[in-house]
Amino acid sequence: MPKINNLVKYKSIPILSIAKRLGIKLHGKKAMCFSGHDKNTPSLSFVPEKNIWKCFGCNKKGDSIKLVMEVLKCDFLSAISWISQEFSVYPDNSIFSNYYSSATKEKIVPTKEVDKKALITNTFMPNPEIYKWFIDHCNSVSKKQGIDYLRSHNISLDLEKKYNIKELSHPLYAYKKLVDKWGNEKVYNCGMLAGTINSNFLIWKNYSIIFPFYTSNEVKYIQARQFDRQPKYLNLKGIKKPLFNFDIINSLKQGDSVFFCEGVPDAISLSSLGVAAIGVLGASSFTSDLAKHFLFFKIYVVPDGDNGGEVFKKSIEEIFNSYGKTVYSFKMKDKYDVSDYLSRKKKYD
Numbered sequence: 001m002p003k004i005n006n007l008v009k010y011k012s013i014p015i016l017s018i019a020k021r022l023g024i025k026l027h028g029k030k031a032m033c034f035s036g037h038d039k040n041t042p043s044l045s046f047v048p049e050k051n052i053w054k055c056f057g058c059n060k061k062g063d064s065i066k067l068v069m070e071v072l073k074c075d076f077l078s079a080i081s082w083i084s085q086e087f088s089v090y091p092d093n094s095i096f097s098n099y100y101s102s103a104t105k106e107k108i109v110p111t112k113e114v115d116k117k118a119l120i121t122n123t124f125m126p127n128p129e130i131y132k133w134f135i136d137h138c139n140s141v142s143k144k145q146g147i148d149y150l151r152s153h154n155i156s157l158d159l160e161k162k163y164n165i166k167e168l169s170h171p172l173y174a175y176k177k178l179v180d181k182w183g184n185e186k187v188y189n190c191g192m193l194a195g196t197i198n199s200n201f202l203i204w205k206n207y208s209i210i211f212p213f214y215t216s217n218e219v220k221y222i223q224a225r226q227f228d229r230q231p232k233y234l235n236l237k238g239i240k241k242p243l244f245n246f247d248i249i250n251s252l253k254q255g256d257s258v259f260f261c262e263g264v265p266d267a268i269s270l271s272s273l274g275v276a277a278i279g280v281l282g283a284s285s286f287t288s289d290l291a292k293h294f295l296f297f298k299i300y301v302v303p304d305g306d307n308g309g310e311v312f313k314k315s316i317e318e319i320f321n322s323y324g325k326t327v328y329s330f331k332m333k334d335k336y337d338v339s340d341y342l343s344r345k346k347k348y349d
């Protein structure tokens with residue numbers, strides 16, 4: 001166990017505030033125990049003067065950090081990181097950040113009674129109901145890191161609202177809430193859990209920006225952008241990647257232009273110009289079947305200006321060429337390349 005200086009800072013946060021933030025319903029200094037054994041009378045008791053708690057039902061007890069560990073079923077360092085984020089306190093020793101990242105690595109619970117058959121026959125399926133519930137419970141983007149990221153990608157507050165972009169601040173807490181509500185298996189089956197079905201972690205382990213994918217008003221997919229660690233974009237596990245903003249084709253007529261972008265942010269940014277922009281999550285996720293929906297439109301591809309962009313452009317071209325369609329292209333150095341083009345086009349049309 002690494003030594004963390006100034007634990008006092010953590011231990012001095014009022015225990016009742018921590019309990020509330022963990023979702024414990026307080027009746028004065030008492031509450032029903034988080035272990036679930038209480039039926040009528042609350043056994044969980046808090047002593048605010050000493051900042052400790054004890055359960056007279058299961059005899060568990062401890063300080064604020066222990067409470068977080070018990071309720072979120074996490075280890076010491078994860079509890080510290082949760083408190084850090086919730087209450088904006090940070091440890092003084094700088095090496096903590098290293099320990100933090102190793103502490104948040106996936107922890108797989110020893111398999112006692114893993115249903116092997118369930119694991120083998122498991123098929124991952126999108127679950128719009130769970131995705132919607134999750135999105136509804138995420139905050140609007142409020143951290144500077146998230147806001148800076150969006151604005152630097154030309155995503156205004158209006159676009160943020162329009163596409164219902166959210167942020168995930170406390171993955172461990174979100175895990176707990178999701179599993180309490182839906183159960184491990186359902187959350188696992190829709191691709192949101194890391195590791196095995198017994199995993200204690202979501203696929204998102206850090207602060208992330210959350211992009212919901214809507215089709216016919218249902219959330220069909222979620223992609224997250226995390227910071228400070230790779231990969232930058234996190235996709236759901238085992239779920240086929242759909243196109244972002246696919247529904248836009250319902251508002252188009254024959255001969256209208258459709259712009260295929262690499263990834264979600266470019267598609268959102270481009271859509272602010274009033275064009276139909278579709279986000280593709282990697283060249284390999286665009287298939288001949290998907291292309292069929294776009295055969296009556298004029299096709300533009302907007303690749304990034306790098307090698308990956310070149311591959312992306314070629315693969316989109318190949319697929320549409322196989323239907324005898326021409327593909328026009330732009331480099332996505334700056335959306336204003338497209339903006340500029342559109343204004344000139346209007347002039348000469």
Ligand SMILES: [Zn+2]
Binds near residue numbers: 044056058
């Ligand atoms: Zn108890």
